[in-house]
Amino acid sequence: MSRPAILIVTPAFADANNGNWQTAQRWARFLSEDYRVTLAKSWEAGDDQAQPDLLLALHARRSAASVRAWAEKRPGKPLLLVLTGTDLYQDIQSDAAAQASxxxxxxxxxxxxxxxxxxPEGLRAKAHVCLQSxxxxxxxxxxxxxxxRALMVGHLREVKSPQTYFDAAKLLAGRPDIRLDHIGAALEPALGAAALALMQRCPQYRWLGALPHQQTRKRIQAAHVLVHPSRLEGGAHAVIEALCSGTPVLASRVDGNVGLLGEDYLGLFDWNDAAGLADLLRQCRDDPAMLTALRKQADARAALFHPDQEKRRLRAIVAGLLSQTTSLQEGIAP
Structure with missing residues (x-):
């Protein structure tokens, strides 16, 4: 009997070097043991590829055309929609296409x-939490x-709030014993120009540009703290990689970060609060007990992000959808 086919639609492919691509690639690997899995940027009813049994789409707005086509042309076939950062905390509030998805x-x-x-409260019953790994x-x-050594991993674009990191570096200009590295491409040229100017003004700040994933992971592992000041996040992979490398995190107090780190986590600062971030960096440098406490909290959270946990949860969600669809088609109550 042929294995069911799953199509993963992701607006980001390898050239994007971002979390959505990493998620799509990892989930394809998790599911390929039991299913025939294909990755694509979109789906249309006339695609030559074999018609999949389930569509797994990342991002409500950017995959909206594929979601709409699937709903119209494959009624009754399951559609699993994964909400990342900008769609969960931004697009679904006002974008009609995202809301339709x-x-x-x-x-x-x-x-x-x-x-x-x-x-929306009426949709929560069909939603699942699946922590990445x-x-x-x-x-x-x-x-x-x-x-x-502090490290920020995030492309230079407004939603990642690199300006908060820049401003903290300026506030720490008199502290050569606190060094701030930054990995990420200048997706917004003005922020790239600001990073270059900051390197001239504050020698302890280094913008390293975009780096391959494995190099980035090594730098996360080597840093004393990862800094993640984003305005909004769905579940930042850089935060997870830090926790799973024994590197504590300093992060903005937004749901996407708190939902990974825990509401009692000591390394949280208000979004856009460069002074608060600078204070935490000083604490981490000057008070050994602070860094030790953060490490203990990070280690306690790390087990939540083990690949076996994510794989088990994802496979259960997918199997449940396919089983429910089969039962309905056979006229059996699910």
Whole structure:
């Protein structure tokens, strides 16, 4: 008997070097043991590829055309919609296409523990939480003691709030023992220009540009803290990679970050609060107990993001949708 076919639609492919592509690729690997899995940027009814049994779409707005076509041409076939950052916390509030995607989906997935409360109340019953994962790495025990190395991983675009990181670096200009590295492409040229100017003004800030994923993971592992100041997030992979590498996180207090780190996490600062971030960085450098406490909290959360956990949850959601569809087609109550 042929294995069911799943098409994963993701607006981001490998050239985007972002979290959506990593999620799509990882989920394809998790599901390929039991299903025939294909990755594509979109789906249309006239596609030559074999008609899949389930569509798994990332992003409510950017995949809206594929979701609409599926709902019209494949009625009764399951559609699993994964809500990332900008669609969960921005697009579904006002964008008609994103809202239509929510209604058309058989089931929804959010990527952090607080994500359900961003959904319209009437849609929460068909939503699931599926925390993302990454392969764990051994925490490094020999990080330099002469300085604190902070690292931000995020492309230079407004939603990632690099300006907060820039401003914190300026506030720490008199602290050469606090070094701030930054990985990410200048997707907004003005922010790239600001990063270049900041390197001239504050030598302890280094913009490293876009780096391959494995190099980025090594730098996360080597940093004393990861800084994640975003305005909104669905479930940032950089945060997860830090937690699974023994590297504590300093993050903006927004649902997408708190939903990964926990509401009692000590390394949270208000969004757009550069002074609050600078204070936390000083604490991490000047008070060994602070960094130790953050490490303990990070280690306690890390188990939530093990690949086995994500794989088990994803496969259960997909199997449930396919089983329910089969039961309905056979006239059996699910």
């Amino acid at each position: 929510l209604r058309a989906a058989s089931a929804l997935v959010v990527l952090n523990e607080l994500g359900l409360r961003a959904l 990454c392969a764990p790495r051994q925490a490094l025990a020999d990080k330099p003691r002469r300085w604190l």
